[in-house]
Amino acid sequence: MTLLILGVLLWAAAHLLKRLAPGLRARLGEGPGKGLVTLALLVSLYLMVTGYRAADFVHLWEPPLFLRHVNNLLMVFAVILVTMQANRGRMQSLMRHPMLTGVKTWALAHLLVNGDLASVVLFGGMLAWAVVEVIVINRANRSWTRPAPGPLVADIAHVAGALVLMGGIIWLHGWLGYPAVGG
Structure with missing residues (x-):
């Protein structure tokens, strides 16, 4: 269940980063920032799928x-x-x-x-x-x-x-x- 919860939280954080922490998102830059957000979203999907399938x-x-x-x-x-x-x-x-x-x-x-x-x-x-x-x-x-x-x-x-x-x-x-x- 921990992986599933982490996946959902990471998904939300990656999507909300731009609006809740615009300064941080701007400091990450356009290319690297988008790359990090994309990586976070892919990891979150993996965690959600793996966590859901493994959950009791x-x-x-x-x-x-x-x-x-x-x-x-x-x-x-x-x-x-x-x-x-x-x-x-x-x-x-x-x-x-x-x-x-x-x-x-x-x-x-x-x-x-x-x-x-x-x-x-x-x-x-x-x-x-x-x-x-x-x-x-x-x-x-x-x-x-x-x-x-x-x-x-x-x-x-x-x-x-x-x-x-x-x-x-x-x-x-x-x-x-x-x-x-x-x-």
């Missing part, structure tokens, strides 16, 4: 089976939101923080279907980080200019691509031993 199973509650369907539906929205930065259609003008909203949706969806302590630490920690990140960003930069909406065809292509990505995520979950559908 501590049962907290038994989620009802119908929540699997809710999870899968929320995950479609999460994937669309997380990848929305690349979209140049109408959807990208709807919200300020689509990626962080997608992370919050992903985390909540997984909390609904995983009733063990390691899942609460991982998904609850990521949900808390995403909420804090939005608050910190909004306080640092209160103004936001809504981008002009683009063509609808870009949204259609984006959703189609997100659904293909969702298929890959479902396959990967099954391959890792965590079936996302069926089971």
